[in-house]
Amino acid sequence: xSDIPIPISxxxxxxxxxxxxxxxxxxxxxxxxxxxxxxxxxxxxxxIALGAAAAVSATQFEDTARYAFDHTLRxxxxxxxxxxxxxxxxxxxxxxxxxxxxLRERGVEYHALxxxxxxxxxxxxxxxxxxxxxxxxxLFSICLYVLVAxxxxxxxxxxxxxxxxxVGSVGAAFLLYGAxxxxxxxxxxxxxxxxxxxxxGDPHGxxxxxxxxxxxxxxxxxxxxxxxxxxxxxxxxGAPTPVTAFMSAATKAVALVIALRVxxxxxxxxxxxxxxxLAGIIFACFIAGNLGALRQSNVKRLLAYxxxxxxxxxxxxxxxxxxxxxxxxxYYLTIYAAMNxxxxxxxxxxxxxxxxxxxxxxxxxxxxxxPFVSIAMVVFMLSLAGFPPTGGFLGKLYIWSAAVANGQTYxxxxxxxxxxxxxxxxxxxxxxxxxxxxxxxAAARPANFPLDAGVTVxxxxxxxxxxxxxxxxxxxxxxxxxxxxx
Amino acid sequence: xxVGVAWFLGVSAVLFxxxxxxxxxxxxxxILLLSVEIMLNGSNLALISVAxxxxxxxxxxxxxxxxxxxxxxxxxGLGLVVAMARRRADLDVDSLxxxxx
Numbered sequence: 001x002s003d004i005p006i007p008i009s010x011x012x013x014x015x016x017x018x019x020x021x022x023x024x025x026x027x028x029x030x031x032x033x034x035x036x037x038x039x040x041x042x043x044x045x046x047x048i049a050l051g052a053a054a055a056v057s058a059t060q061f062e063d064t065a066r067y068a069f070d071h072t073l074r075x076x077x078x079x080x081x082x083x084x085x086x087x088x089x090x091x092x093x094x095x096x097x098x099x100x101x102x103l104r105e106r107g108v109e110y111h112a113l114x115x116x117x118x119x120x121x122x123x124x125x126x127x128x129x130x131x132x133x134x135x136x137x138x139l140f141s142i143c144l145y146v147l148v149a150x151x152x153x154x155x156x157x158x159x160x161x162x163x164x165x166x167v168g169s170v171g172a173a174f175l176l177y178g179a180x181x182x183x184x185x186x187x188x189x190x191x192x193x194x195x196x197x198x199x200x201g202d203p204h205g206x207x208x209x210x211x212x213x214x215x216x217x218x219x220x221x222x223x224x225x226x227x228x229x230x231x232x233x234x235x236x237x238g239a240p241t242p243v244t245a246f247m248s249a250a251t252k253a254v255a256l257v258i259a260l261r262v263x264x265x266x267x268x269x270x271x272x273x274x275x276x277x278l279a280g281i282i283f284a285c286f287i288a289g290n291l292g293a294l295r296q297s298n299v300k301r302l303l304a305y306x307x308x309x310x311x312x313x314x315x316x317x318x319x320x321x322x323x324x325x326x327x328x329x330x331y332y333l334t335i336y337a338a339m340n341x342x343x344x345x346x347x348x349x350x351x352x353x354x355x356x357x358x359x360x361x362x363x364x365x366x367x368x369x370x371p372f373v374s375i376a377m378v379v380f381m382l383s384l385a386g387f388p389p390t391g392g393f394l395g396k397l398y399i400w401s402a403a404v405a406n407g408q409t410y411x412x413x414x415x416x417x418x419x420x421x422x423x424x425x426x427x428x429x430x431x432x433x434x435x436x437x438x439x440x441x442a443a444a445r446p447a448n449f450p451l452d453a454g455v456t457v458x459x460x461x462x463x464x465x466x467x468x469x470x471x472x473x474x475x476x477x478x479x480x481x482x483x484x485x486x
Numbered sequence: 487x488x489v490g491v492a493w494f495l496g497v498s499a500v501l502f503x504x505x506x507x508x509x510x511x512x513x514x515x516x517i518l519l520l521s522v523e524i525m526l527n528g529s530n531l532a533l534i535s536v537a538x539x540x541x542x543x544x545x546x547x548x549x550x551x552x553x554x555x556x557x558x559x560x561x562x563g564l565g566l567v568v569a570m571a572r573r574r575a576d577l578d579v580d581s582l583x584x585x586x587x
Contacts, residue, residue: 131548138555145562152569162566166518169559170509173525176552177502180532180545184495187540189548207495 011060012068012075012126015053015083016119022049023115030108039107046094046111050118054087057122061476065483067128071190074128074265081330081480082125082257086250089337090118092459093246095451096345099352103240106150113150114246117143121254128265129190130179133258137175137222140254141168144247148239160238167231171221178214181207182266191266203269212267216277219262223255224304225281225311226288233292236304241351244300245344248307249337252314256329260318264484271321275408278319282411285312286418293425297359299347302425303340306384309418310336316411317399325402326481331473332395335383335463339392342459343380346373349452353441360428365438373453376460378430383463385426386419391467494535501528515570519563526556 010017022045030038057080065076093114097103103110120140127133145168149161183189185208186197198208217228224232236244263274289309296302314336317329350358350366367374383392396419400412432438466473501524508521530549537545 131544131551134548135551135555138559142559142562145566149566149569155570155573158566158570158573162515162563162570165559165563165566166509166515166522169519169522169563170506170525172559173502173505173522173529176526176529177498177532179548180498180529180536181495183533183545184491184536184539187536187542189544 007068007070009068009075012066012073013123014056015087015122018049018053018056019115019119019122022046023112023119026108026115027112030112035105035107039104042108042111043094043098046115047091049115050087050091050094053118053122054084054091057083057087061479063479063483063486067192071192072129072132073123073126074192074261075126077480077483078257078261078326078330079126081476082254082333083122085253085330085334085337086118086121086125089246089249089253089341090114092249092341092345092455093242095455096245096341096348097240097242098451099449100240100242100348103150103242110147110150113143113147116140117147117246118250121250124254125257127258127261128192130183131189133262134172134176134179137258138172140251141172141222144168144243144251147243148235148247150243151240154238156238157240158238160235163238164231164235167228168221171218171228173218174214174221175218178211178216178218181211181214183211185211191262194266195268198267198269204273208267208270209273212270212274213277215262216259216274216281219255219259220281223252223259223311223315224308225315226284226308227281229285229288229308229311232308233296233301233304236307237298237300237357241300241344241348244304245341245348248303248340248344252307252311253333253337256314256318256333259315260321260326260329261484263318264321268321275319275321278315279408279411282312282315282319283414285309285315286414290418290421290425293422296425297361299350299358299360299363299429300344302360302429303343303347306422306426307340309422310384312418313396313399313415316403316408316415319408319411320399320402320406322402322406323478323481323485324405325399326484327474327477328395328398328402330477330480331391331398331466331470334473334477335391335395335466338459338462339380339383339390342376342456342463343384345452345455345459346377346380349373349449352449360432362441363429363432364435365433365440367433367435368440373456374433376456377433379460379463381426381429383467385423389464389467391463391470394467394470491535491539495532498528498532498535501525501531504528515563515567519560519567523556523560526552 026042061080117140120136124136145165149158151157186194221228293305317325383390386396403412505521505525533545533549
């Protein structure tokens with residue numbers, strides 16, 4: 001009785017411990033402090049906790065992979081890369097939110113929920129079992145439902161939160177049912193043990209195929225992939241803009257990281273089937289994302305449909321299921337997170353100036369009053385559209401070369417067509433910013449947002465810098481990707 | 487009499503389908519939350535029956551975990567519904583059209 005080995009590894013979940021402990025402390029201490037002080041302290045504590053978590057992940061960014069907690073976690077460079085991306089996105093979301101007047105009353109809750117969401121995502125990035133996957137997914141999802149609806153005085157925020165909750169729960173139920181069916185086919189819930197159970201015998205059992213399909217649908221909901229994207233524009237528009245920035249960067253990253261991990265770890269022999277399923281989802285993303293974005297006048301909704309279209313690009317890298325695809329995925333996810341957080345930070349700045357949701361026409365002539373921020377916005381839009389020399393261009397190129405190397409040229413061609421269509425709506429924003437005919441908007445009351453401007457500068461440097469000198473990021477992505485495929 | 491695992495999986499699929507049908511057809515957010523619960527419980531039944539079939543415990547533990555998670559999800563959902571009800575009386579997702587193009 002006394003010698004049952006308990007495989008506990010605190011170092012494996014060190015980032016989650018740091019984040020959840022900080023979140024708990026913030027919530028308790030925040031009660032006893034006056035509002036403004038509590039908000040500032042909780043912001044500082046969040047930055048420190050996220051920085052510490054990112055540092056811990058960075059020190060564990062190694063070639064060697066190890067299992068923890070009896071194969072429910074797989075600590076490898078791929079997961080650590082995903083974690084660092086999440087933590088940095090969270091850090092930027094804290095900075096973007098710092099000046100938001102609307103969030104001031106709920107600063108403590110905002111930071112605590114953000115930290116808990118980061119912890120859930122971080123766990124999901126290294127999950128190696130369907131139990132951990134489901135729990136981690138729900139941990140971050142429930143936090144995000146509340147974060148979207150955090151402005152409880154605002155009916156739109158509540159509406160977005162409720163819609164996100166219902167659709168997100170349906171997605172989680174699909175994932176769970178898929179996990180149960182795959183468990184039925186294999187007798188295991190851990191990804192590597194599933195693969196071992198499937199290594200012989202018929203690789204295409206009915207139960208297993210249904211299970212994989214349900215898992216794909218469930219992850220598609222979280223990755224806002226079409227046709228499961230209908231919640232995206234509403235949740236993105238209803239949510240406070242810093243939350244939207246965080247969701248678009250971190251949720252997407254972690255959903256794709258876990259999708260690639262599940263598919264290549266548990267179901268490598270079934271790749272012929274799920275490649276076809278992914279191709280269908282990818283086409284749907286391109287069509288729904290582009291058609292939706294073309295009709296939008298609200299910038300947040302435009303960017304929401306843009307994330308749907310981008311799910312198509314990112315899933316192309318997953319469908320390639322090769323070390324090259326994994327490398328392209330991590331490279332593009334980093335660039336993608338940077339350009340989305342940057343763009344939403346700028347939308348937040350403009351919203352604060354005009355005091356209502358920003359339409360594209362609200363940006364008309366803005367480039368002449370705030371030239372530096374506007375140039376950053378142009379960089380983000382060009383990168384989203386895929387112009388050289390930005391990271392968005394190189395990322396798409398890497399993904400397409402991975403697709404072609406895997407014999408999926410049709411996905412690369414579909415992506416190229418989607419990119420051309422994307423020019424139509426992405427370029428509307430730069431044209432509006434530097435519209436010569438528009439009246440230059442009057443200077444707003446408090447025109448100074450140092451933290452926001454810092455975020456846009458940092459993200460613009462990432463987008464441009466890694467577009468011109470991609471090798472440092474590519475080397476990191478190579479290490480991470482080979483730890484999954486190696 | 488022996489009842490095979492396929493029957494249990496069949497019932498779980500029916501439950502999941504009922505829940506999914508409810509999500510697509512019902513309009514009240516509370517009924518929608520209920521439908522999602524039915525979907526999750528369908529999945530739970532599948533997990534438990536499969537765990538029994540393989541003579542394994544992890545599926546049973548998973549089902550317990552799912553119950554806890556589902557409960558916390560409903561708490562948040564009902565919280566949002568209450569917050570909305572305070573702002574406006576009617577609860578019908580078809581009238582939630584503030585967020586539309």
